[in-house]
Structures are given as C-alpha cells and as structure tokens.
Amino acid sequence: MILVTGGAGYIGSHFVLYCKEHGEQPIVLDNLVYGHKEAVPAGVPLIVGDMGDSKLLDEIFTRYPIDAVVHFAAYAYVGESVTDPAKYYLNNTVATLAVLEAMRRHGVSNFIFSSTCATYGNPITVPMDENHPQAPINPYGQSKYFVEQILKAYSLAYKLKFVALRYFNAAGGDPEGRIGESHDPETHLIPIALQVAQGKRPHISVFGTDYDTPDGTCIRDYIHILDLAQAHQLALKLLRDGGESSIFNLGSEQGYSVNDVLNICEKVTRRTIKRVNEPRRAGDPPRLVASASKARTVLGWAPTFQNLDAIIETAWKWEEKRHY
Ligand SMILES: NC(=O)c1ccc[n+]([C@@H]2O[C@H](COP(=O)([O-])OP(=O)(O)OC[C@H]3O[C@@H](n4cnc5c(N)ncnc54)[C@H](O)[C@@H]3O)[C@@H](O)[C@H]2O)c1
Secondary structure (H helix, E strand, O other): OEEEEOOOOHHHHHHHHHHHOOOOOEEEEEOOOOOOHHHOOOOOOEEEOOOOOHHHHHHHHHHOOOOEEEEOOOOOOHHHHHHOHHHHHHHHHHHHHHHHHHHHHOOOOEEEEEEEHHHOOOOOOOOEOOOOOOOOOOHHHHHHHHHHHHHHHHHHHOOOEEEEEEEOEEEOOOOOOOOOOOOOOOOOHHHHHHHHHOOOOOOEEEEOOOOOOOOOOOEEOEEEHHHHHHHHHHHHHHHHOOOOOEEEEEOOOOOEEHHHHHHHHHHHHOOOOOEEEEOOOOOOOOEOOEOOHHHHHHHOOOOOOOOHHHHHHHHHHHHHHOOO
C-alpha cells in the first residue's frame, strides 16, 4: 500500500487516480489547506490531517500495510515563500522530516519525493540535466533542496531509499476531465489563460517581453500530469525491485515561450485571449528546459503527450467541466 501525502492536490490526485487504475492501493494524507476532497477518487481512503503530526502518522503506519510513501505535500507559491519563508521551511522541510522519522519508526523504506527545477536556481546551461549546479534563489526552492540533502544523508545512514523527481512545469488534466488543476490562488499560466478564454478573467499578464528569447517572453518546459504519474510509478518500481536511491528530472525537453503557450490556448479554445504586457518579475530566468534522458534510460520512462496542444486539450476539457 502507498501513502500519498498531498494526494488531494493537483499532481497528487492525478497520481492517486493513475495508481488506482494500475492495480495499486493508495491512501491519501492531506490537510486540505490547498487540496480538494472531490479530487480523491471514490474508494481511496482520505485522512484529513497534517503530515507534521507524528501521532497521526504513527496511527496511519500502524493501521495500514504501507510499504512506500509518495510525498507531494508542500506549499508551492514561490512569491509567498519570499515574503513568508518560515511557512515554507516549516512545512516543506521540517514537516517532511516528521514523515521520514515516522517511516523510520515503522520500518518503511521507500520514499518518492516531489522536488523541483527550482532547486537549480538560475540556469547556467540549457537544457539542464541532473548534474547542473543547485543554487536555489528563493525559500521555496531551498526548502526542497534541503529535503534532497536530508534524503541523501538518511539513505547513507539509515535504511531509507529514495527517488527525488525534479519536475519542470506540470500541466494538463485527466483526459476524461474527471479531475484537473485547481489552485487557489491560481498562479500557473495555462489555467489562467483558459479562464481568460472562458471570460472568467479579463486578461492575462505577460511578465517580461524583452528577454533574450525569439519572441522576448520566457521559455518553459511543460510536462503532462499523467506522464508525471507514470514516472512516479516507475520510480516506485525501481525502489521495490532493489534499485539505488536516485534523482531524475521530469520534463518534456521542449521549450515553449509564454506567447507560444497563449497562441496554443487560443487555437485549442478557438477564442481570443487578451494579453497585457507587464515588466519582468524578479527571479524569472529567461529559459528553463529539462534534459530528461536519465529518466528515459534508467526508469524506462516514455512520456505519451508529445506536444503542448495535446496537453492543453486536456486542461481545456477540465476547465469546461470543472467541479471544484
Ligand atoms: N505544479 C507544478 O508545476 C510543480 C512543479 C515542481 C514541483 N512541484 C511540487 O509538486 C508537489 C505538488 O504540487 P501541486 O501543484 O500538486 O500542489 P498542490 O498545492 O495542488 O498540492 C499540494 C497538496 O499538499 C497538501 N499539503 C500541504 N501541506 C500539507 C501538510 N502539512 N500536511 C498535509 N497535506 C499538506 C495541500 O493541501 C495540497 O493538497 C509539491 O510538492 C510541489 O512543490 C509542483
């Protein structure tokens, strides 16, 4: 059985659905601060509580035959992490330690961690592979970087085995539209653009049009949520089969500019999306694109969504059917 922390959130809930449809038995721990109980599929136990609550963790590990933890729970607002760093270090780093300690007490040794390309900081070379230097430029990225360091130390000293997955930009939803992206506040480009297309927002802000990129807007790497889910399952298999602790980038290896993304959103929705150009935001690198060849080679990961049009189709399906 797999304990999925943050399993009521965007990426976690898609992993839970994927697991359920691939013969696994997930159980969700989420405090619902940002998650949605409607996102947890029927039949999957949802424990509403905090991952930093050691007593609750002991109850969960005692009650359920858990052999692995897939750890999505975290706060993920980069801007807020700058104005309220304590919130990020305490939740993302300190509360994660509570989970690792509970695993140690209960002899559970497989851990999959949601890390991020934000642990790299400003890119020195693009595409970025896993050996790119890590110098996070905000407390969110640091809070995840610290966990990676803790995992390395724990795996050397104790029985813990981990896979840290450094995601680039997660995007899209369940192709059937049952669940999808729902952050409040929403800060991600694609859902905001689609909400502009629906008339739910007046316009979208484009932050920076004078970057050293072909159209002057920032370039990012978008990976479909089900391809992320598949990578988590393969990472679990690696550990369960006795593989070594490892770190992998997860990205599509293709860069799309903000304007590219908005043009594709207009194509998919057949609606105009009003753009308002704004100054650059501090801390936005011009270009972030993954090299994910290690995940393909070592995990046998084979992303199925090859282009952004197909990813945005699934996001649009969700926006049209959205129920949370
Ligand atoms: N969305 C992306 O593009 C992206 C990119 C890189 C990394 N990540 C990482 O992936 C993970 C999931 O991101 P997401 O977009 O699904 O975010 P999300 O906010 O939708 O999901 C996170 C979930 O964790 C829960 N949570 C937070 N703190 C908790 C706690 N102390 N106890 C129990 N539950 C708690 C929230 O209620 C929420 O349901 C995060 O760790 C994030 O840092 C996301």
